[in-house]
Amino acid sequence: MSGPLAVRISGAEKSFGGRPVLAGVDLDIAAGEFVALLGRSGSGKTTLLRVLLGLEQLDAGAALVPDRRTAVFQEPRLIESTRVLGNVLLGQRPTAARRDAARAALAEVGLEAHAGAWPSTLSGGEAQRVALARALVREPELLLLDEPFAALDALTRLTTQGLVAELCRRHRPAVLLVTHDVEEAILLADRIVVLTDGRMGLDVRIDDPAARRRDHPAFTALRGRLLAELGVPVAA
Amino acid sequence: MTLTTGPSPSSAVVPDPTAAVVQDGSLVVAAAPEAAGLQPPTAVLPTARPRLVQLVLRVLLPIALVVLWWWATRPGGWVRPQVLAAPGQVWTTFADLAGSGVLWDNLSASLQRAATGLLIGGTIGLSLGVLTGFAKLGEELLDPTLQMLRTIPFLALGPLFIVWFGIGETPKVVLIAVATAFPLYLNTYAGVRSVDRRSLEAARVFGLSRLALVRRVVVPAALPGLLVGLRVALGVSLLGLIFAEQINTTQGIGYLMTSAMAFFQTDVMVVCILVYALWGLLADLLVRLLEHLLMPWRRTHARTRAGAR
Numbered sequence: 406m407s408g409p410l411a412v413r414i415s416g417a418e419k420s421f422g423g424r425p426v427l428a429g430v431d432l433d434i435a436a437g438e439f440v441a442l443l444g445r446s447g448s449g450k451t452t453l454l455r456v457l458l459g460l461e462q463l464d465a466g467a468a469l470v471p472d473r474r475t476a477v478f479q480e481p482r483l484i485e486s487t488r489v490l491g492n493v494l495l496g497q498r499p500t501a502a503r504r505d506a507a508r509a510a511l512a513e514v515g516l517e518a519h520a521g522a523w524p525s526t527l528s529g530g531e532a533q534r535v536a537l538a539r540a541l542v543r544e545p546e547l548l549l550l551d552e553p554f555a556a557l558d559a560l561t562r563l564t565t566q567g568l569v570a571e572l573c574r575r576h577r578p579a580v581l582l583v584t585h586d587v588e589e590a591i592l593l594a595d596r597i598v599v600l601t602d603g604r605m606g607l608d609v610r611i612d613d614p615a616a617r618r619r620d621h622p623a624f625t626a627l628r629g630r631l632l633a634e635l636g637v638p639v640a641a
Numbered sequence: 642m643t644l645t646t647g648p649s650p651s652s653a654v655v656p657d658p659t660a661a662v663v664q665d666g667s668l669v670v671a672a673a674p675e676a677a678g679l680q681p682p683t684a685v686l687p688t689a690r691p692r693l694v695q696l697v698l699r700v701l702l703p704i705a706l707v708v709l710w711w712w713a714t715r716p717g718g719w720v721r722p723q724v725l726a727a728p729g730q731v732w733t734t735f736a737d738l739a740g741s742g743v744l745w746d747n748l749s750a751s752l753q754r755a756a757t758g759l760l761i762g763g764t765i766g767l768s769l770g771v772l773t774g775f776a777k778l779g780e781e782l783l784d785p786t787l788q789m790l791r792t793i794p795f796l797a798l799g800p801l802f803i804v805w806f807g808i809g810e811t812p813k814v815v816l817i818a819v820a821t822a823f824p825l826y827l828n829t830y831a832g833v834r835s836v837d838r839r840s841l842e843a844a845r846v847f848g849l850s851r852l853a854l855v856r857r858v859v860v861p862a863a864l865p866g867l868l869v870g871l872r873v874a875l876g877v878s879l880l881g882l883i884f885a886e887q888i889n890t891t892q893g894i895g896y897l898m899t900s901a902m903a904f905f906q907t908d909v910m911v912v913c914i915l916v917y918a919l920w921g922l923l924a925d926l927l928v929r930l931l932e933h934l935l936m937p938w939r940r941t942h943a944r945t946r947a948g949a950r
């Protein structure tokens with residue numbers, strides 16, 4: 406795929422206390438592309454995301470990101486002292502139009518009735534959906550997701566995954582989704598990259614939509630490949 | 642086992658002998674052999690006593706103390722009036738002082754001093770606390786010095802302030818300001834420091850300016866600590882006031898007290914002490930009211946999620 410880029414990371418290096426975590430990461434993400442980032446625990450996925458968010462500085466290399474970028478973290482990270490609507494509007498001057506947009510975003514995640522609630526009264530899944538509305542209301546060019554479904558129960562996870570897929574199809578941001586779940590990656594992403602030993606080890610594009618069906622042989626094959634790259638032995 | 646919720650009006654249901662029926666909101670288990678030994682879950686939280694009983698329990702000890710006071714100071718009791726005035730006498734003195742306006746004049750003079758000092762000291766303590774808690778540079782620059790100054794007992798500064806500022810209002814107000822600045826500083830600083838770093842990062846990601854960050858995220862999250870600081874500050878402001886008003890004053894509750902001391906008027910002294918006590922009580926009430934008003938998110942939290950998380 407060629408066209409405008411949403412992210413360009415080249416030669417990114419970062420170490421903590423002398424221990425390299427990112428050792429020359431290269432990654433280009435096209436505008437509107439949905440990329441899933443896999444990697445073992447501690448491989449530096451969150452670190453890479455934090456670099457793109459400006460929360461962490463690279464030791465070497467460069468990262469280029471668009472202006473409008475938002476994030477959903479592993480936990481909702483709502484501001485407790487601000488009602489749900491205020492959280493969705495966070496950082497924006499609350500004009501009437503923006504309020505309407507925020508309400509619409511809440512409606513999209515099925516929470517319009519909770520606009521006036523305090524975050525502490527929400528359930529875990531509801532809070533995470535508010536975080537999603539907050540990230541999407543700005544219509545970002547780049548959406549960064551750090552295991553946004555990890556803290557959800559299996560059922561809420563399924564519905565929220567569907568919601569994210571749907572919203573991303575509609576708003577078309579470039580997405581970088583960090584996940585541990587290989588199947589989730591295959592189901593949602595256009596492209597899957599694996600971070601291994603501080604570099605991009607594997608980079609596969611999912612061109613065939615059939616590969617997203619769990620019962621399709623292509624699905625099983627891809628799953629096996631990814632798990633092997635992650636160092637998990639699978640019975641073929 | 643089937644569960645029926647209340648009788649169904651449309652059809653005559655033959656009662657199932659093994660059914661548990663909800664009656665008046667509580668689960669009544671009918672004699673079912675397989676449910677023998679089971680019982681409805683008992684509430685883990687202690688049930689609240691009726692309000693009236695609560696009130697009686699609360700005032701029991703204070704009333705007993707007043708009765709003891711009255712008993713001890715009655716004519717021919719163990720305590721002579723020169724040592725401690727009787728409750729009746731204290732009440733008449735209070736009525737006299739209040740009626741002639743003496744009490745109010747002195748009280749308003751004291752209140753004004755305390756309020757001015759608290760306002761100045763509080764503003765300084767609060768701003769410094771936010772500054773040092775939030776900005777690394779502020780912390781490095783100011784905190785060590787402030788921590789050092791904090792260890793000076795503020796009452797020891799009284800005489801020095803009189804030398805510096807004369808004998809008017811200034812040394813008193815400055816003393817109270819110094820006394821209140823530190824508790825507010827310390828608690829604000831701690832409160833700001835304890836702000837959840839992850840919410841801060843999220844707010845930053847969503848483009849909040851530094852000022853908005855302080856106003857929307859940092860200060861609200863630091864409020865509990867800040868209010869603890871205010872509570873302590875109100876306490877020490879009273880302490881500073883009492884100390885300041887005992888030297889070189891012509892007005893104030895402290896002045897009333899010192900002049901009463903010269904004439905062994907224990908009734909006036911007791912009135913003053915009670916005024917101080919009431920003052921402290923009201924100040925505490927004020928902070929609690931502020932807590933309620935300033936932190937609505939805690940209110941709902943406590944109501945809907947008490948003990949849930």
Ligand SMILES: Nc1ncnc2c1ncn2[C@@H]1O[C@H](COP(=O)(O)OP(=O)(O)OP(=O)(O)O)[C@@H](O)[C@H]1O
Binds near residue numbers: 444448
């Ligand atoms: N602020 C920090 N100080 C020191 N070490 C850090 C810091 N942040 C991350 N690390 C280290 O960098 C490595 C990568 O961390 P990172 O959070 O990016 O991993 P991850 O791939 O997101 O893992 P997980 O899947 O478990 O979330 C880890 O070994 C971690 O200990």
Ligand SMILES: [Mg+2]
Binds near residue numbers: 450451452
């Ligand atoms: Mg991580």
